[in-house]
Amino acid sequence: MSEAPIHSYAKKRLQILEAQGKCVFYHVPNGLPRSNKYAAMLKNMGARNGVADFCIVIKGGRAAFMELKAPKGTQSNDQLRFQAECEKLGALYGVASTPEEVEELIRDIERISSEAGQVTPAEDTA
Structure with a gap:
C-alpha cells in the first residue's frame, strides 16, 4: 500500500484547519522523479534531503512538520536528521x-493555535 491515502487524508484535515484560520501549510514535493541536472539546480537553490511532507505555520507563529509514511514505512537517515534539527529548535x-x-x-x-488565540499583547509601559 502506498503513502497516497494517508497523504490525501492529512491534506484534507490541514485544509480544514487552514480554513478556520488555525494554520497555513504547504507540501514539499521532494522524492518526485527528476533529472540529475534538475536535482542539482534545486539543491543549489536550497532544496534539501529529508524535509517533511508538510510544512505548517500555526497561529501564533510556531512551526510544525508532518512526515507521512506508508504502513510499515520508516524514515530515512536524512528525515531523522531533519526531524532532530526541527525538534531542537522547538518545532x-x-x-x-x-x-x-x-x-x-x-x-x-x-x-x-488555541493557546495563541488567548495571548494578549503586553501593555505599553512607555
Missing part, C-alpha cells in the same frame, strides 16, 4: 502512517 514534528496518527498532530496544532 512540532509528527510522523504519521494512519489517520489516528494524523489526528494526534492535528490535536496538537489545534491546542497550540
Whole structure:
C-alpha cells in the first residue's frame, strides 16, 4: 500500500484547519522523479534531503512538520536528521502512517493555535 491515502487524508484535515484560520501549510514535493541536472539546480537553490511532507505555520507563529509514511514505512537517515534539527529548535514534528496518527498532530496544532488565540499583547509601559 502506498503513502497516497494517508497523504490525501492529512491534506484534507490541514485544509480544514487552514480554513478556520488555525494554520497555513504547504507540501514539499521532494522524492518526485527528476533529472540529475534538475536535482542539482534545486539543491543549489536550497532544496534539501529529508524535509517533511508538510510544512505548517500555526497561529501564533510556531512551526510544525508532518512526515507521512506508508504502513510499515520508516524514515530515512536524512528525515531523522531533519526531524532532530526541527525538534531542537522547538518545532512540532509528527510522523504519521494512519489517520489516528494524523489526528494526534492535528490535536496538537489545534491546542497550540488555541493557546495563541488567548495571548494578549503586553501593555505599553512607555
